[in-house]
Amino acid sequence: xxxxxxxxxxxxRYDGWQKQExxxxxxxxxxxxxxxxxxxxxxxxxxxxxxxSGVHALGQVANFHLEQELEAGKVMEYxxxxxxxxxxVWNAQEAPERFHSRLNAVRKTxxxxxxxxxxxxxxxxxxxxxxxxxxxxEKMKAAAVLLTGTHDFKSFxxxxxxxxxxxxxxxxxxxxxxxxxxxxxxFTGNGFLQQMVRILAGTLMEVGLGxxxxxxxxxxxxxxxxxxxxxxxxSEGLFLEQVEYGDFL
Amino acid sequence: xxxxxxxxxxxxRYDGWQKQExxxxxxxxxxxxxxxxxxxxxxxxxxxxxxxSGVHALGQVANFHLEQELEAGKVMEYxxxxxxxxxxVWNAQEAPERFHSRLNAVRKTxxxxxxxxxxxxxxxxxxxxxxxxxxxxEKMKAAAVLLTGTHDFKSFxxxxxxxxxxxxxxxxxxxxxxxxxxxxxxFTGNGFLQQMVRILAGTLMEVGLGxxxxxxxxxxxxxxxxxxxxxxxxSEGLFLEQVEYGDFL
Numbered sequence: 001x002x003x004x005x006x007x008x009x010x011x012x013r014y015d016g017w018q019k020q021e022x023x024x025x026x027x028x029x030x031x032x033x034x035x036x037x038x039x040x041x042x043x044x045x046x047x048x049x050x051x052x053s054g055v056h057a058l059g060q061v062a063n064f065h066l067e068q069e070l071e072a073g074k075v076m077e078y079x080x081x082x083x084x085x086x087x088x089v090w091n092a093q094e095a096p097e098r099f100h101s102r103l104n105a106v107r108k109t110x111x112x113x114x115x116x117x118x119x120x121x122x123x124x125x126x127x128x129x130x131x132x133x134x135x136x137x138e139k140m141k142a143a144a145v146l147l148t149g150t151h152d153f154k155s156f157x158x159x160x161x162x163x164x165x166x167x168x169x170x171x172x173x174x175x176x177x178x179x180x181x182x183x184x185x186x187f188t189g190n191g192f193l194q195q196m197v198r199i200l201a202g203t204l205m206e207v208g209l210g211x212x213x214x215x216x217x218x219x220x221x222x223x224x225x226x227x228x229x230x231x232x233x234x235s236e237g238l239f240l241e242q243v244e245y246g247d248f249l
Numbered sequence: 250x251x252x253x254x255x256x257x258x259x260x261x262r263y264d265g266w267q268k269q270e271x272x273x274x275x276x277x278x279x280x281x282x283x284x285x286x287x288x289x290x291x292x293x294x295x296x297x298x299x300x301x302s303g304v305h306a307l308g309q310v311a312n313f314h315l316e317q318e319l320e321a322g323k324v325m326e327y328x329x330x331x332x333x334x335x336x337x338v339w340n341a342q343e344a345p346e347r348f349h350s351r352l353n354a355v356r357k358t359x360x361x362x363x364x365x366x367x368x369x370x371x372x373x374x375x376x377x378x379x380x381x382x383x384x385x386x387e388k389m390k391a392a393a394v395l396l397t398g399t400h401d402f403k404s405f406x407x408x409x410x411x412x413x414x415x416x417x418x419x420x421x422x423x424x425x426x427x428x429x430x431x432x433x434x435x436f437t438g439n440g441f442l443q444q445m446v447r448i449l450a451g452t453l454m455e456v457g458l459g460x461x462x463x464x465x466x467x468x469x470x471x472x473x474x475x476x477x478x479x480x481x482x483x484s485e486g487l488f489l490e491q492v493e494y495g496d497f498l
Contacts, residue, residue: 010371056372080368088371119329122259122337123305123376 003072004063004095004249005079009056010086011235012126016053017060027051027087031062034082038075039066048101048108048243052195054235056127058111061243063101099248107171107244109188112201113237117181128182129201129237135183135208137175142214143207144173144185147200147221154224156203158195158232166193166224173200186241195232203230252321253312253344253498254328258305259335260484261375265302266309276300276336280311283331287324288315297350297357297492301444303484305376307360310492312350348497356420356493358437361450362486366430377431378450378486384432384457386424391463392456393422393434396449396470403473405452407444407481415442415473422449435490444481452479 009027019029028045035043048061066075076092083089115121115128116135147170154166170189177183185204187197203220206212212230220228258276268278277294284292297310315324325341332338364370364377365384396419403415419438426432434453436446452469455461461479469477 008371010374077367085369085374086371088368118326119337120334122257122335125259125334127372 001069002063002065002095002097002099003070003075004061004093004099004101005076005089006091007060007062007087007089008058009060009088010126011051011054011056013086014053016055017047017049017051027057027060028062030083030087031064031079034079035064035066035075037082038070038078039068041067046101048105049192049240051240052198052235052238055238055240057240059242060240061101061105061245063095063099093249095249101243104245104248105191105243106246106248107188107190108192108240109186109242109244110192110197111184111186111239111241112197112233113239114183114185114201114205115181116183126236127239129234131205133209134181135205136210137177137183137208139210139214140185140204140208141175143204143212143217144175146214146217148173151221152224153193153196153221155220155226155229156196156199157193157226158199159193160226162193168192168196198233198235198238199226199229199231201233201237205233206230250318251312251314251344251346251348252319252324253310253342253348253350254325254338255340256309256311256336256338257307258309258337259375260300260303260305262335263302265304266296266298266300276306276309277311279332279336280313280328283328284313284315284324286331287319287327288317290316295350297354298441298489300489301447301484301487304487304489306489308491309489310350310354310494312344312348342498344498350492353494353497354440354492355495355497356437356439357441357489358435358491359441359446360433360435360488360490361446361482362488363432363434363450363454364430365432375485376488378483380454382458383430384454385459386426386432386457388459388463389434389453389457390424392453392461392466393424395463395466397422400470401473402442402445402470404469404475404478405445405448406442406475407448408442409475411442417441417445447482447484447487448475448478448480450482450486454482455479 015023017027031045045064072092076089079089113128120130150169172188174186264272264274266276280294294313321341325338328338362377369379399418421437423435
């Protein structure tokens with residue numbers, strides 16, 4: 001049977017989503033270890049996408065096949081009992097046999113959280129980038145308009161070895177201020193390149209600090225050169241918020 | 250000059266508020282170390298009260314005397330620059346010379362946070378007690394009525410060596426459910442004995458679980474015996490929320 005799960009995790013102490021040979025501190029690795037204990041066989045967990053080291057998730061989606069017929073709710077209970085405190089499965093259901101959480105994803109939303117005040121809230125400190133300076137959000141919105149739509153985002157790609165298409169569509173960039181000195185930027189699109197959200201967030205912050213003009217965004221996109229875009233914002237402020245599957249789920 | 254500060258801290262990695270000989274991991278110790286660096290002299294920080302190891306604060310209040318005349322805002326900036334990420338000063342002002350944060354406190358509010366769901370939210374896990382069971386909140390409210398008012402709370406005192414009066418007044422016990430499976434209980438009163446809030450929270454949880462009847466509260470108070478009350482709820486769920494000073498500040 002094919003089971004799909006929705007999970008949240010605090011990425012602080014992990015080396016990212018993807019299982020690696022040289023570390024057992026990955027989200028995928030933790031999930032597979034518990035599922036192999038449950039099923040007595042090797043289990044491969046497919047995520048909707050990798051998250052980098054230190055990146056968090058509110059709504060990561062993953063699926064895996066089990067030989068046994070088990071209730072999805074029981075599998076979720078078992079996972080939550082044996083997973084560490086910083087990984088939680090909050091929903092689980094049986095999926096069509098051919099469902100694949102990465103291949104069938106049609107839309108994703110990431111959120112980048114910035115603290116503009118002099119010091120981060122002590123209870124939220126692991127989930128914010130501490131910029132410590134005020135941003136001109138109107139300028140950032142003007143830049144965001146130029147980044148929205150279908151573009152070649154090669155300038156915003158952290159991987160040099162990317163040989164496939166770097167064209168993606170950003171449907172929406174939203175700016176939310178939950179408090180006067182906090183800014184959340186959420187990016188919704190059909191797919192994101194490696195470190196793309198962090199480079200977008202870093203570039204937008206440079207606009208908000210007056211280091212770049214909003215109009216530069218068009219030139220940066222055209223250049224197709226990572227060096228033209230801004231800094232890669234730290235992973236601690238980034239959340240994978242939601243993955244959508246259209247009519248599939 | 251006498252400076253009063255308001256601070257929040259994540260108590261997880263501290264051995265409580267009060268400076269101790271055998272550990273440098275106390276809130277008071279961290280504050281005094283930074284202030285001594287600032288002033289070049291020994292500084293004694295007075296807190297509104299001690300918090301136990303692992304207990305958090307949203308609005309702890311403390312004061313200290315400095316030989317130099319400095320702007321309170323500058324002292325706050327200096328503290329935030331050199332204090333660790335899990336301690337933050339969010340307000341500072343000059344206080345009357347004879348103001349003392351413990352002696353002049355007229356009212357305090359503590360909050361105890363309980364997760365009733367099977368697993369704690371990963372981003373809030375350090376700030377909730379993970380009960381993992383549903384509570385009958387109406388029964389807890391009935392018990393809380395009997396605990397409100399002026400009573401001898403010796404049964405709810407964690408210290409055996411308490412020689413002074415154990416009479417205190419609880420003005421209000423409030424139950425708030427920020428989400429269906431989360432419960433916050435806040436206790437407002439003129440003063441609290443050692444571990445009193447945690448023992449009250451533990452006893453109320455036992456009522457909510459059906460292990461004790463609400464009416465038992467009167468008998469427990471009368472007994473003046475720690476063994477008659479419920480368990481001491483873990484420190485991770487406890488916050489010192491607010492300290493009030495009447496007209497003094």
